[in-house]
Amino acid sequence: MYRTHTCGELRIDHVNTEVTLSGWVQRIRDLGAMSFIDLRDRYGITQLVVDENTDKAIADQLDELGREFVLQVKGLVRERSSKNKNIPTGEIEIALNEIKVLSAAELPPFTIQDDTDGGDDLRMKYRYLDLRRNPVRENLVLRAKMAHAVRSYLNAKDFIETETPVLIKSTPEGARDFVVPSRMNPGEFYALPQSPQTFKQLLMVAGFDRYYQIVKCFRDEDLRADRQPEFTQIDCEMSFVEQKDVLEMFEGLTRHMFKEVLDVEVTEFPWMPYSEAMEKYGSDKPDTRFDMLISDITETVKGKDFVVFDSAEYIGAICAKGCAEYTRKQLDALTNWVKRPQIGAKGLVYVKCNADGTFKSSVDKFYSEEDLKLWAEQTGAEAGDLILVMSGDRKHMLDALGELRLEMANQLGLRDKNVFKPLWVVDFPLLEWDEDSQRFYAMHHPFTAPKPEDISLLDTDPGKVRANAYDLVINGVEIGGGSVRIFNADLQAKMFDKLGFTPEEAEAQFGFLMNAFKFGAPPHAGIAFGFDRLVSMFAGEDTIRDVIAFPKNNSGRDVMIDSPAPIANAQLDELNLKLDLKEKK
RNA sequence: GGUGGCGUAGUUCAGUUGGUUAGAAUGCCGGCCUGUCACGCCGGAGGUCGCGAGUUCGAGUCUCGUCGUCACCGCCA
16 A cells, blocks of 8 residues: 555644655755655645654665655654644644655756746646646646536536547538548548537437537647647537527536636626627627727718828727826837737827816827817717727728727736626628638538528628627637537538539538438537637636646647657558658748 | 747846856755754856857857747638
């Protein structure tokens, strides 16, 4: 038996018990004739004590030990003469009578403590050491707890957890696929699923009625702090439901998780049309923890001989509360910020609403106090506020104002990680025009149903068709999304036609699905949550890497196992593959 | 594919206008210490300034290239 107790469980009640503990050496404090060892495992830290006068042999053993050695120790629990109120085991210590080194340890490249001295890449390379640290381990414990909460909620609602295949086939829509060569079928490839989309729809055709899965998905696209090449979704589908039924069910799931895991009650989720999100927040994933809404002041500001505004398609503004005192330096910094290529604005106009009721703007030459007063009324600005104005083409400026809004909120500390504001964004456009390829793409995916009242627009004005699609957004993060699906073979065929597929192409790519719809498909709808993002939000982390046990870096590499890696020629040969690497410029 | 930040001791970082022998903290090693718990005190070791070219009398510092890493845009539900 390696241990009778863990390093986190002994208390004052255990005094005079003979115990055996196993764990890692956190730290040794050598006071001369007396030494203390902090022994750590996942449950906590227990102090071991050795007195050189009474235990000379054991004291000598301490010289051999170092940080992160794995020990098995035996001894008697006793009350400390000076207690540590900061840790749960702080009232007791173990007077050792035996130390056994189970495993020696080299000096770790960074110290295993809550505030580590290790940088990100070093921590990634030695991820198994990083995982010994409390904050990282706690994130993964949280993740396990959340997965458990998902299962208990959905199981109680009669959802059937079903696995779907990982080796499937590549399809032209959506993200780039990861592909896997098939040895038994020379020249052919599997693809890893971007999501189990078609399979869950087929499960509905199969009459499963309610399906879910916590499942890995794969997308071969460039990475971000919130994007990994393999990531986890809570994937769900339901039959005989309308949009409202799905939103209620998954609002319930979300609220259940907040309550179970964080003990947080969240309010009912408002529904916001996509068009409103874009116009008021400049984003399809609005952060509603704060207002600072975008105002369209195009009509108000035109016609005063300010050529920049007069020639602009759109002029929009936000009001930053209490920022009238911003200095020239701060305003210049903001201007430079919006002029960066990532935002791409031409400039920034400001209006300071002074405490005395007067206005000071960067366009005083063109606008009177009376004019500026109108701006203030329209943007809801009061004395002490700062109005920030941008002009240009509508789509681009809404986007830029949305980014500026978030930046100002950051500067003003309005994005509190402990406040959660969920909402549903609904009525997304069904199709999106792509200039490069001169064709429509499905904004969600090709199986999304148009709103019934918009179906007639499919032939006349496809870009105007709204979809029965919805996103769950919390604090400006897209947590999940889904849609009511097409369940009629004819309508599905029409969709493929609008997306530029010939009937033959549609048949070759998705014939199995349209075929299935001919055998009695129930109306159905579904949703998928980005599990990693949800966990990182609950954990208060900025990147999903912090809630994944073994994540990949920015370039899609696992620096611990050093993957991806070349394979042997024999392997390539077996797969009938030859490399033709392109020269780097 | 693009824009920007970073790369200096095991680690986290500082390093002035380009100027003598590149510093701090922490960790590590040695010594002392019986109530520590981020123990304390004394001493010591530890550097290809990512790599390569260039400018210069002189480069950690400036320029170009390259590699790595991070953030973002494009891309991606």
